[in-house]
Amino acid sequence: MSRHQDPRAFHAVIRTAGEPGAAAADPPGALTRPRHAARVLTRGGREAEIELDGMIYNLRITRQGKLILTK
Structure with a gap:
């Protein structure tokens, strides 16, 4: 997989x-x-991928506890 x-x-x-x-x-x-809980989306880690219409976006939790979503 x-x-x-x-x-x-x-x-x-x-x-x-x-x-x-x-x-x-x-x-x-x-x-x-x-x-949606960000920590659940990242499975306890700091990053997750989110797909929208075939595009992949990266969700990241910073050390300061903020969220960043990038392409």
Whole structure:
């Protein structure tokens, strides 16, 4: 298998208002944005690859704990 993660293994979570984890300020029934933990995406490391429309982007966590996304 290549170093790319199987896309079927990645599951986005979409919460609606009123569900646990949804933003308290959202009106009932409103969709919130999917949230993904960067450390989960990097599997505890500092880097991950993200694919969008055939292009590969690199996500990196800096020593200062900031995120950098590059092509």
